[in-house]
Amino acid sequence: MTDALPQAGTVVVACCQLAPVLADPAANRELAAGAVAQAAASGASVILLPELLSSGYVFESPAEAQASAEATDGETITLWQRLSAEHHAVIVGGFCEKADGGPYNSAALIDHGELRCVYRKAHLWDAERLWFTPGDAAPPLVPTEVGLLSVMICYDLEFPEWVRLPALAGAQLLCAPVNWPAAPASRHPDGERAAEVIRVQADAGVNRMFIAACDRTGTERGVDWVAGSIVVDPDGWLLAEAPHAEATILAECRLVDALDKRVAALSDIHADRRPELYRQVASPAQTS
C-alpha cells in the first residue's frame, strides 16, 4: 500500500470510452489493453474504463450476468493489474464480479499493479436489480501518489448524499465508470448536454472535487448510450468531453485544488453545511 500524501502538480486523467462486446470477456480484455496503452502513451497516470467493461451491460437474465462474472483473481483483473504495473498508472474500471452473494456490478481500483479496492455499486439502475446484488459499503478512499481517490458507479452519482461521503472525507478525484443509456429524444432538448453530465457538474461544484466519468459507446441489444465521458473540475466545469464515438479523453488536473473548499472570502462549501438541520422532516408550514 502506498502511503504517499497528495502532492502538488498536475496529473493527467484519461477516460477510455470503449464499446464492450456483450458476454465476451476475452475480447473486452483486448479492448482494455489497447486503450490503456494508448492513454499511458499520452501521459495519463489515472486511467478510467467504463462500467461493466468485462461483460457488457444489457443482460436479459440473472444467468447471463452470472455467466460473465469473474472473481478478482480472474483473468480480467489480473490483466488490469499487469497493465497498471507496466504503465505505472492507476486503473479504475468496471467489471461483473463473481463473489459470495453476488454477482455484483463492481469497479476495481488498481495502483501500480496492486488491487487497492473493489467497490460494489450501491444504487442499481432499473433492471440491474434483477441480476445484481447491491453493495452496502461507502465509496472507498484510496490514498495514492497523485492524491486521494474515490470510486462510485453510474447511477450512484444521482444521489448527492452518496457523493458527499467521499467528498467530506477529503477525496480529490472521484472516479466513476458509467454506462449512461441515451435518453429518448422527448426527454432531451436539442443542444443540451445529457442530464447525467449536468448532475456530475453539480456534484463536483457543490463539493469542490474533481470527477471523472468514463462512459461506453456501441449499440448493444438495441440500447444506445450517451457516450458522454467527462472530466470535471472543482468548479463544475468540463475539462474534457468525449465525442459520440470510441475515444480517449485526457485532462490535466491539479488535484490539490480540490483541497480548498472556499467559494468566497467567508464561505466554505463544506464548512457551511448544517448537518444538524438535515435530520429534520419537512412539515406543513404554520399558518400565521
Place this chain on the structure above:
Amino acid sequence: MTDALPQAGTVVVACCQLAPVLADPAANRELAAGAVAQAAASGASVILLPELLSSGYVFESPAEAQASAEATDGETITLWQRLSAEHHAVIVGGFCEKADGGPYNSAALIDHGELRCVYRKAHLWDAERLWFTPGDAAPPLVPTEVGLLSVMICYDLEFPEWVRLPALAGAQLLCAPVNWPAAPASRHPDGERAAEVIRVQADAGVNRMFIAACDRTGTERGVDWVAGSIVVDPDGWLLAEAPHAEATILAECRLVDALDKRVAALSDIHADRRPELYRQVASPAQTS
C-alpha cells in the same frame, strides 16, 4: 388556510427579475407592485420576487441591515398581501426581516392575500453572516390550490441535503428568491450557463421537482449579478430563462408531473435512495 389538494392542469409561474434600490423599501414596493401586476396580467398565478427585494443586498454593516429590516406586519409584506389578494396569486418574495433575534434574510409566501409562511435562510453566503441570523427551520411545505409549494433562498440551493427535505415531503414546486453574484470571468467559461443554474438543474432532476429561482439585476455598490432567473422542470430542463436585464419570465408548469418519481421501468429516484447507508463515514479502503 387553503386545504385544497394539488390539482391537475398547468399553472403559470413567473419570476420578476428586478433591480432593487439599496436601502429604499418604498421604491422597492413600487417595483414589486408594477412587476406583480404585469406578471398577473400575463396569466401568472405563482409570482416570484428576488431575495432581499425590500432592502437590496450589499450591506456594509449590521446597522445598515437593521435599518432596512421590516416586520411581517410592516409595509412591504402588507403591500404584497394586497397584491396577492387583488391578483388572485401566490407571491413568494425575499425581504429583510425585523424580528426577535434577527434581522433575518427571509422569504414570505403569500396566497390569495394570506401570509402562509416566512422562511429564514439557513445557509448564509459570505458576508451575510456578519449581519443576519441564520434560520434553523426546514423549508416549509405550503399546500395551495395549485399544488404543494416550498421555499428556500439562494445559497441554500447549493446544499442538496436541504433540497431533499421538501422534495421527499412531496413539494411539487420549490420557489427560491436568489441574488446570485456574478462570478469573475476567470471562473466562468464562455458560453456556459452560470454554475448556480447548473446546480438548480441537478437539484430539480435528482428530485423530479419543479424549481423556480428568481434572481435580481442592477449593479449595487460595484457588485454585478448573474441575472439568471429560471424555471426548471422535473427532468432538470429549463422552461424559461431570463436575459441579463430587468425582465419577467413565465413558464407553464404541469405540477402533477412532480408527483411521479419514476425515471425508468424499475427505477424511482426517491425510492431508490438508501438513507440507511448515508450515515456512514467514508474511510480508507481495505487493501487486498
